[in-house]
Amino acid sequence: MGVIQGDQMVLNIGPQHPSTHGVLRLEVMTDGEIVSKITPHLGYLHRCFEKHSENVTYEQVIPYTDRCDYLASMNSNFGYVVAMEELMDIKVCERVEYVRVIMAELNRIASHLLGVGAYGLDVGAFTPFVHMLRDRERILDIFEYTCGARLLYNYMWVGGVSHDLPKDFKKICFKFLDYFEPKIDEYNQLLTYNKIFVERTADVGVLPADVAISYGVSGTNLRASGVKWDVRKEEPYSIYDRFDFDIPIGEAKFGTLGDCFDRYWVRILEMKESIKIVRQALKEIPEGDIFETMPKKIRPPKGSIYRRTESPRGDLGYYIESDGSPVPTRVKMRSPAFTALSCLDEISQGWMMSDVLCILGSLDIVLGEIDR
Amino acid sequence: MTIDFIINQFTEIIGNFPVAAFLVACASVGGLLFVLMALNAMVAVYVERKVSAFMMDRLGPMGQGPGLHAGKWGILQTFADAIKLLIKEDTIPKSADQILFKVAPFIIFIGAIIGLSALPFSSSIQAVDLNVGVFYIIAAGSIGVIGIVMAGWASNNKWSLYGAMRSAAQIISYEIPAGLSIIVPIMMSGTMNLQNLIEYQSGSIFGIFPNWIMFQNPFAFLAFFIFFISAVAETNRTPFDIPEAESELVAGWMTEYSGFRWAVFFLSEYANMFVVSGLAVAGFMGGWLSPIPGFLNSPVLGLFWFFGKVSFLIFVMMWFRWTFPRLRVDQLMYVCWKVFIPIAMLNIFGVGIWKLIFG
Amino acid sequence: MSKYFTNIYDTVNTLWTGMRITFRHMMNIKKDNVTLQYPEERWPRPERDIGFELEDYNVIRTRLHVDIDDCIGCFRCEKACPVDCIKIDTIKAGRGEDIPEVAHTGETSNGTKKGFVVSRFTIDMSECCYCNLCTYPCPEECIFMVGGPHSSKHPIDYEFSEVDRNDLIYQFAKKLTPKQRNDLQQPKEKAKA
Numbered sequence A: 001m002g003v004i005q006g007d008q009m010v011l012n013i014g015p016q017h018p019s020t021h022g023v024l025r026l027e028v029m030t031d032g033e034i035v036s037k038i039t040p041h042l043g044y045l046h047r048c049f050e051k052h053s054e055n056v057t058y059e060q061v062i063p064y065t066d067r068c069d070y071l072a073s074m075n076s077n078f079g080y081v082v083a084m085e086e087l088m089d090i091k092v093c094e095r096v097e098y099v100r101v102i103m104a105e106l107n108r109i110a111s112h113l114l115g116v117g118a119y120g121l122d123v124g125a126f127t128p129f130v131h132m133l134r135d136r137e138r139i140l141d142i143f144e145y146t147c148g149a150r151l152l153y154n155y156m157w158v159g160g161v162s163h164d165l166p167k168d169f170k171k172i173c174f175k176f177l178d179y180f181e182p183k184i185d186e187y188n189q190l191l192t193y194n195k196i197f198v199e200r201t202a203d204v205g206v207l208p209a210d211v212a213i214s215y216g217v218s219g220t221n222l223r224a225s226g227v228k229w230d231v232r233k234e235e236p237y238s239i240y241d242r243f244d245f246d247i248p249i250g251e252a253k254f255g256t257l258g259d260c261f262d263r264y265w266v267r268i269l270e271m272k273e274s275i276k277i278v279r280q281a282l283k284e285i286p287e288g289d290i291f292e293t294m295p296k297k298i299r300p301p302k303g304s305i306y307r308r309t310e311s312p313r314g315d316l317g318y319y320i321e322s323d324g325s326p327v328p329t330r331v332k333m334r335s336p337a338f339t340a341l342s343c344l345d346e347i348s349q350g351w352m353m354s355d356v357l358c359i360l361g362s363l364d365i366v367l368g369e370i371d372r
Numbered sequence B: 001m002t003i004d005f006i007i008n009q010f011t012e013i014i015g016n017f018p019v020a021a022f023l024v025a026c027a028s029v030g031g032l033l034f035v036l037m038a039l040n041a042m043v044a045v046y047v048e049r050k051v052s053a054f055m056m057d058r059l060g061p062m063g064q065g066p067g068l069h070a071g072k073w074g075i076l077q078t079f080a081d082a083i084k085l086l087i088k089e090d091t092i093p094k095s096a097d098q099i100l101f102k103v104a105p106f107i108i109f110i111g112a113i114i115g116l117s118a119l120p121f122s123s124s125i126q127a128v129d130l131n132v133g134v135f136y137i138i139a140a141g142s143i144g145v146i147g148i149v150m151a152g153w154a155s156n157n158k159w160s161l162y163g164a165m166r167s168a169a170q171i172i173s174y175e176i177p178a179g180l181s182i183i184v185p186i187m188m189s190g191t192m193n194l195q196n197l198i199e200y201q202s203g204s205i206f207g208i209f210p211n212w213i214m215f216q217n218p219f220a221f222l223a224f225f226i227f228f229i230s231a232v233a234e235t236n237r238t239p240f241d242i243p244e245a246e247s248e249l250v251a252g253w254m255t256e257y258s259g260f261r262w263a264v265f266f267l268s269e270y271a272n273m274f275v276v277s278g279l280a281v282a283g284f285m286g287g288w289l290s291p292i293p294g295f296l297n298s299p300v301l302g303l304f305w306f307f308g309k310v311s312f313l314i315f316v317m318m319w320f321r322w323t324f325p326r327l328r329v330d331q332l333m334y335v336c337w338k339v340f341i342p343i344a345m346l347n348i349f350g351v352g353i354w355k356l357i358f359g
Numbered sequence C: 001m002s003k004y005f006t007n008i009y010d011t012v013n014t015l016w017t018g019m020r021i022t023f024r025h026m027m028n029i030k031k032d033n034v035t036l037q038y039p040e041e042r043w044p045r046p047e048r049d050i051g052f053e054l055e056d057y058n059v060i061r062t063r064l065h066v067d068i069d070d071c072i073g074c075f076r077c078e079k080a081c082p083v084d085c086i087k088i089d090t091i092k093a094g095r096g097e098d099i100p101e102v103a104h105t106g107e108t109s110n111g112t113k114k115g116f117v118v119s120r121f122t123i124d125m126s127e128c129c130y131c132n133l134c135t136y137p138c139p140e141e142c143i144f145m146v147g148g149p150h151s152s153k154h155p156i157d158y159e160f161s162e163v164d165r166n167d168l169i170y171q172f173a174k175k176l177t178p179k180q181r182n183d184l185q186q187p188k189e190k191a192k193a
Helices: A049-053 A058-066 A073-088 A094-123 A127-147 A169-192 A195-201 A209-215 A220-224 A260-284 A336-342 A344-348 A353-363 A367-371 B003-013 B018-055 B077-087 B098-116 B133-141 B144-154 B158-189 B194-200 B218-234 B259-284 B299-321 B329-358 C002-027 C076-080 C178-192
Strands: A009-013 A025-031 A034-041 A303-311 A314-322 A330-334 C064-066 C086-092 C116-124 C143-145 C169-171
Touching: A009 A353, A009 B158, A025 A353, A034 A344, A034 A353, A049 A058, A049 A330, A058 A073, A073 A094, A073 A303, A073 A314, A094 A127, A094 A169, A094 A195, A094 A260, A094 A353, A127 A169, A169 A195, A169 A260, A169 C002, A195 A260, A195 A353, A195 B329, A195 C002, A209 A220, A209 A344, A220 A260, A220 A314, A260 A353, A314 A336, A336 A344, A336 A353, A336 A367, A344 A353, B003 B018, B018 B077, B018 B098, B018 B259, B018 B299, B018 C002, B077 B259, B098 B133, B098 B144, B098 B259, B133 B158, B133 B194, B133 B259, B144 B158, B144 B259, B158 B194, B158 B218, B158 B259, B158 B329, B194 B259, B218 B259, B218 B299, B218 B329, B259 B299, B299 C002, C064 C116, C076 C086, C086 C178, C116 C178
Parallel strands: none
Antiparallel strands: A009 A025, A025 A034, A303 A314, A314 A330, C064 C143, C086 C116, C116 C169
């Protein structure tokens, strides 16, 4: 883009910048408005998740996983308990599986709502953001009704869940889904098809599939580049193989495949798929005792496990090493947002200052998970 | 109620002291305009808060006002804001250019208030009745950009500088389509005097529709549209708010300002909105004429019609702001140079031909 | 060239659609409003809930509460806490024995005989992470979060800000004077001797 070469200037975005989605510092080399290099500086939100885990018992790790990806705590919990159950060779009862899937998918919707809304905010549209937060609140209300917490649930435990669903959960959940489905169309009319929004996002920050794969980008960001990869389909964990749902991939709706608009659009489509899954799960959910398979003492055998699940940001992997004591030797979390952030430099070179924040927003990073 | 009128009254009552008469007239009119500016900002800020809240399914400010915390519509919210801004610590960065930093708010303020002084509030209420009123307001509107660049440069902050540069490019560019489209009413009425321009619009089309310039022919309507959008861009409002762009540039050229100086910027922004809306109303929407032809027209009611129309346009600006995302710098220039300017040019030809054919 | 004009048409069209939506929201604010005027209105509010019954809440994660008369001093909650915000001290006492000087009852409401006087039971609510892990292991169900199923005993209460940070350290145990503490510890040392 830049034809005239001027002096390079270092611009420091963050850590107290309104649209870095947390506390991230970007050191940006710019020539006027044109950006030539970005160096992300991490660690402002580091809370020693992995070191903490080595000092607390297995069940006490779960509240810490909540705090990693704080926008999708259910999915963080889910990944950890799935790995633990495989390590301990526990088969949880049917009802627990269904409850977990419902909660994880509702949380996926909530997380995408915030991601998409905050993206609108990055581009400058305020009203859709507030509308989306309004609907996210309703999901949080459902969570609060079920397990008492609105953000950090500590809901899924090894071998079960902390609380059974309330009596009228089905009714409330269906009511919410019926309310929410038409709202997606409203968001589309208000923001997605808005010509200014399309112009700002289409063709911007193109992430080609090969680059995405070489960086290890996963989840929505990878799917937007046209790669049909979803852990829920490829390596079905829990009971995801029972549900009928599609994996939306980027379709170059307005611009190039893998641009910011595609990443945004895949999230919108995924919300619809999640609604489908929740509807099916609510219809099929059996009765059962949720504490039936919960072990009295969590003391996994000696060994290690790596298991990945699909969080709203991508492949969320947990590596757990056990020496047979009630305290884990090592818990490592493979953070999908971290890999997404690492490709920021490559895809935003040559774009303008405004586009950098637009691209950063489209990657939908959560700093809690990056810094851990 | 022009300045001349006050000077004449002064001379009649007190005596022939031209300098004193001039100063008294200027001070009184200036004071009135400042009151108008402050009131406009007060009301507009409150309305903007409420409009944005209602569009977002919120309630907006509810606590401040008669019956504290009783949900009484928060009418006193802007007073609370104003008091907060006035008692706030006035910080000036150490590395800032002290003089320019202090002067910049006043230049922007002057740019806003001298624009107000030529607006025809009613057939008899106008600070100065200039024979080149349209031209004058367009010129006065571009003084502000000097203040913005000054503020951005003096702050010695990269965000401020970015904001100032963007603002300069934007305001200068958008003056061209605004100027080209305001030529249309001048061509049609043959005058640059705002009072004569409004009087030209009296009467009716087919006896029902008001004979406003924007309704007189399709080109004029297009011209109004372009003028209004360019005016939004000139006042740095969304979707053209790239100089402030809070998600990119923190607060743009106002990043380092706080307290009273920031309040002056704020006041000027709303005054600028009033000025450009006022010009659009006078040039295209019949100024102080009633929307129903020949009905309820009088100098006092004219005041009501004028303020009503201006408020409507300001509301539309708020409506824009709370609906649209923000454009990028190059897209902003695209819209200006490749869309608005060619169409505005063609408009001038169109209106000329229309006038030749239909008289 | 036709693309140029379709672009302009698209822009006007889509922007107008968006403006219609925001205008509709503005006009329907009475119906759509979601704000609660906090000090006057509190969640959950019956008029505009989404089908919730307060009694049906499984749990509400508000402040922790301990019925100290039921506490047997078993340390299980202290061990379960991932952030170590619960601190307990106990003094051995005769099993099931009432000690009226320190208002210690020998039996819990479930009929369990207590073997310890709980001389200190503090919860630092500024450290608490509301994970609810401490409430499960309790054999006497004496530590719980207020509200929810316990709303008959302890009504829901979200508002517990304090002026002084030290006031967030909740003291549940009965205050013992140094003399009382000494008297309680005496028999143990005698027995040792």
